[in-house]
Amino acid sequence: MGRWGTVALTAVAAVVTACSPSAAGDVTEDETTTSATRTPRITDDSGRPPVTFDPCYDIPDDVMNAAGYDAAKKELADMPMGTYTFLGCTYRDDNKIPGTRRGYGLNILAGNVTLDEEHSNNAHIATAVSINGRRALLEVDPNRNDTCKYVVETGFGLLMLTRIYHTDYPGSAPIGEWCTGLEELANSIEPFLPT
Template sequence: MGRWGIVALAALAVMGTACSPGSAEPATSDEASTSATRTPRITDDSGRPPVTFDPCYDIPDDVMNAAGYDAAKKEVADMPMGTYTFLGCAYDKRDHIPGVRRGYGLNILSGNVTLEEEHSKNAHVASPITINGRAGLREVGPSGNNECTYALQTEFGVVLFNRLYYTDTVEPAPESEWCSGMDQFVTSLEPYIPE
């Protein structure tokens, strides 16, 4: 995920309550299709493009609920970093399978770093992918065990889907499980992301 991803995830954990989930109006399909015209909630002083896709507002709650993530408990965070910006949204999926997993944690981060920058930070774990015709990367274990990140290219930068597999044992899950189901999940969300 690279240094900005780690910084953004840390900021998301600290600032996750900056906007309460109850204050976030659920996005409708109409709102999602017009997200490219949204005025960014925050900007930075980097000269990079403004982040025009906000995962907490532009992905419909009913879509996330259907995927098993409780949108009523999502956490919104603004992360202006000076030289780049990330808008983040955190979700939990508690589909406990005793002895296997306790569920997943998901962070969706929309930022104005390029796909090339993301690749240069994580080339050792990244492989190129295409989702619905959009260029991207699959990063297996960018920050450690049980983690999978999909990065999709946008006009303003990237959208990162970072999922952590919560094991129900002290051992890590088999690496083959870290990204299990992510292709289908990210494919279902990609249409909500502007070009």
């Protein structure tokens, strides 16, 4: 995982609130449906583009619910990093398959770093892919058991989908199962991303 991915995930663990986005502040109906007109919740001092796409507000709940994630339990986090920003949202998929998995944990981060910067940091585990015609990366690190990440290029930087597969048995799942279904989720989210 790249330096900002590590810092951002650490920040998620440190500052994730247990509230739903609807309880997080005054957001108008127009703001919840049109990310292009949203004023960013946080900004940084980097001169990078503002992160105007908020995963907790701009990914429709029905898209996440259809993918098996309970959007009513999503959690948001503010992560100003000084030289870049990540807006994050965490989801859980509690669809247990006894003896196979206990579900998934999913972090979705919108950040104002570039796909090229992400590739530079993680070239050893990154494979260039396409999500609905957009440049993207698939990152699978064999040293991070049960973790799969798709990184999709956006107009402001990138969107990272990092999923952890929770096995229902001791040990790790086979590496071939870590990413099952995550590309489909990335494809369903992509139409909502700014170009």
